[in-house]
Amino acid sequence: MKHAETEYLRGLAKKHISPVSTRVTDLVIRRAKGVRFWTADGSEYIDFVSGVASNGLGHAHESMVKAIQEQAEDLIHFGLNYGYYESVVKLSEKIAQIAPGNLETVFFSNSGGEAIDGAIKMARAVTGRPGIIAFDGSFHGRTLGATSVTGSSSKYRTSYEPLLGEVYHATYPYPGLLKGDVPKDMTSYSLSQIESLFELRISPERVAAILIEPVMGEGGYYPAPIEFLQGLREIADKHGILLIFDEVQTGFGRTGKMFASEHSGVVPDILVLAKALSGGMPLGAIVASRALHEKWPTGAHGSTFGGNPVSCAAALASIDVIETENLVKRSEWLGKKIVNRLKANLQKYRDIKEIRGVGMMIGIEFQPDVASRIVPAIKEKCLERHLLIMSCGVNGQTIRLMLPLNIIEEDMEEGLTILESAIGELM
Numbered sequence: 001m002k003h004a005e006t007e008y009l010r011g012l013a014k015k016h017i018s019p020v021s022t023r024v025t026d027l028v029i030r031r032a033k034g035v036r037f038w039t040a041d042g043s044e045y046i047d048f049v050s051g052v053a054s055n056g057l058g059h060a061h062e063s064m065v066k067a068i069q070e071q072a073e074d075l076i077h078f079g080l081n082y083g084y085y086e087s088v089v090k091l092s093e094k095i096a097q098i099a100p101g102n103l104e105t106v107f108f109s110n111s112g113g114e115a116i117d118g119a120i121k122m123a124r125a126v127t128g129r130p131g132i133i134a135f136d137g138s139f140h141g142r143t144l145g146a147t148s149v150t151g152s153s154s155k156y157r158t159s160y161e162p163l164l165g166e167v168y169h170a171t172y173p174y175p176g177l178l179k180g181d182v183p184k185d186m187t188s189y190s191l192s193q194i195e196s197l198f199e200l201r202i203s204p205e206r207v208a209a210i211l212i213e214p215v216m217g218e219g220g221y222y223p224a225p226i227e228f229l230q231g232l233r234e235i236a237d238k239h240g241i242l243l244i245f246d247e248v249q250t251g252f253g254r255t256g257k258m259f260a261s262e263h264s265g266v267v268p269d270i271l272v273l274a275k276a277l278s279g280g281m282p283l284g285a286i287v288a289s290r291a292l293h294e295k296w297p298t299g300a301h302g303s304t305f306g307g308n309p310v311s312c313a314a315a316l317a318s319i320d321v322i323e324t325e326n327l328v329k330r331s332e333w334l335g336k337k338i339v340n341r342l343k344a345n346l347q348k349y350r351d352i353k354e355i356r357g358v359g360m361m362i363g364i365e366f367q368p369d370v371a372s373r374i375v376p377a378i379k380e381k382c383l384e385r386h387l388l389i390m391s392c393g394v395n396g397q398t399i400r401l402m403l404p405l406n407i408i409e410e411d412m413e414e415g416l417t418i419l420e421s422a423i424g425e426l427m
C-alpha cells in the first residue's frame with residue numbers, strides 16, 4: 001500500500017512538476033523532524049542538506065511550529081502596504097538589533113533571489129549609477145537580475161541572454177576557480193582585477209555597487225580572505241560605491257557568527273538575507289541604513305507577499321531559539337569539531353584536496369581530475385545508506401555539509417560515519 005502511494009505520487013510528479021530544476025532524488029517525503037526525515041514508504045533518513053541551509057534549527061522545531069500555528073490563527077496574509085502587523089514590525093526591530101553597524105531598516109521579499117534583485121534596484125536607484133560588479137564563482141539566485149550577477153555556472157545563464165546590462169564580473173579570491181597557475185597572493189590579485197575593470201571597462205563613478213558573498217556558497221564553500229573584504233570596503237568608500245553582502249546562505253549563525261561579515265569587521269551598505277532567516281518559510285530581506293532606504297523613491301519597489309505575517313512569526317521564533325540556545329557559539333565550536341574529525345579520518349586520501357569550514361559551513365573539496373567521477377558516487381552511496389548530502393562548486397568538486405545548528409551530537413556522528421565510510425570505500 002505504502003509503495004503504491006509512493007509510485008502514484010512519483011508518477012504524478014513526473015507528469016505535472018516541471019523538469020527544469022535539477023532533480024537530486026526521487027524520494028517521496030512524508031514527514032521530517034530535527035535532522036531526520038521519513039519517506040512515504042516509511043524509510044528513515046538523515047538530512048545533511050537542511051533545505052539548502054534554510055532549516056537552521058532542523059525540521060519542524062516546536063517553537064517555530066507553535067509560532068506558525070498561532071500566527072495563522074490570527075492573520076495569514078494582509079499586505080504590508082495596507083497596514084502594519086506585529087510579526088513584521090518586531091522582526092524588523094530584531095534584525096536591526098542583530099545586524100552589523102547602522103543597518104536598521106528592512107525591505108522584506110519572499111526569497112533570496114528576489115532580495116538580490118531588489119538590492120540591485122535599490123543600489124541603482126539611490127546612486128543613480130548603472131554598474132554592478134559581481135564575482136566569478138558567485139551564486140545569487142534565479143530571477144533575471146540575480147541570474148545576471150551569478151557567475152557560478154554558465155548553465156544558469158545560457159538561454160537567457162542578453163541579461164541585465166552593466167554587470168561586470170571580477171575574480172573571487174578562490175584559487176579553485178582558476179585554471180593554470182594560481183597567483184601567490186589571491187587577495188592582491190583579485191583586488192587588482194577590480195582596478196583593471198575600472199581602467200578597462202567601467203569608470204568607478206558609474207558603478208552603483210559591488211556585490212559579494214563573504215563566504216562563497218554554491219560556487220565552492222570558500223571564504224573570501226578578511227583583507228579582501230576590507231579592501232573592497234576601501235575601494236567602495238573611495239568611489240562612493242555601495243558594498244552589498246549576499247548573506248542568504250551565510251546568515252544566522254551558519255559561519256559561527258550571526259553574520260559572516262562579523263569575521264572581517266566589514267559592515268556592508270546593504271545586507272541581503274533569506275534562507276535561515278525564517279528557518280524554512282519563504283522570506284528574504286534587504287537590510288540597510290535608514291538614510292539609504294529613504295533615498296529609495298517611494299513606490300519604486302514592492303511585494304504582495306513580502307514580509308507575510310506567518311513567515312515573520314517563524315523568523316522571530318527561529319532567531320529567538322538561535323539566541324537563547326547560543327547556537328551561534330555552538331556553530332563555531334561544533335563546526336571546528338566536525339572539521340577536525342573529518343581531517344583526522346579523511347585527510348589521508350590523496351583525492352581529497354582540502355577539508356575546510358567556517359563554523360558549520362563545511363566543505364570537502366576533491367581534486368579536480370577525480371571530482372566529477374567520485375563526488376556523484378559518494379552522494380549515491382550515502383543516499384543508499386540513508387544520508388542526504390549535497391555538493392557544490394563549478395564541477396561539483398566540493399561536498400558541502402549544512403547540518404542544523406542544533407543537531408544532536410549522536411545524530412551528527414551517525415551521519416558523519418556514513419559519509420566517511422562512503423568516501424573511504426571509493427578512495
Ligand SMILES: Cc1ncc(COP(=O)(O)O)c(C=O)c1O
Nearest residue numbers: 111112113139140141217248249
Ligand atoms: C548566496 C545565495 N544567494 C541567493 C540565493 C537565492 O536564494 P533563493 O533560492 O531563495 O532565491 C541563494 C540560494 O541558494 C544563495 O545561496
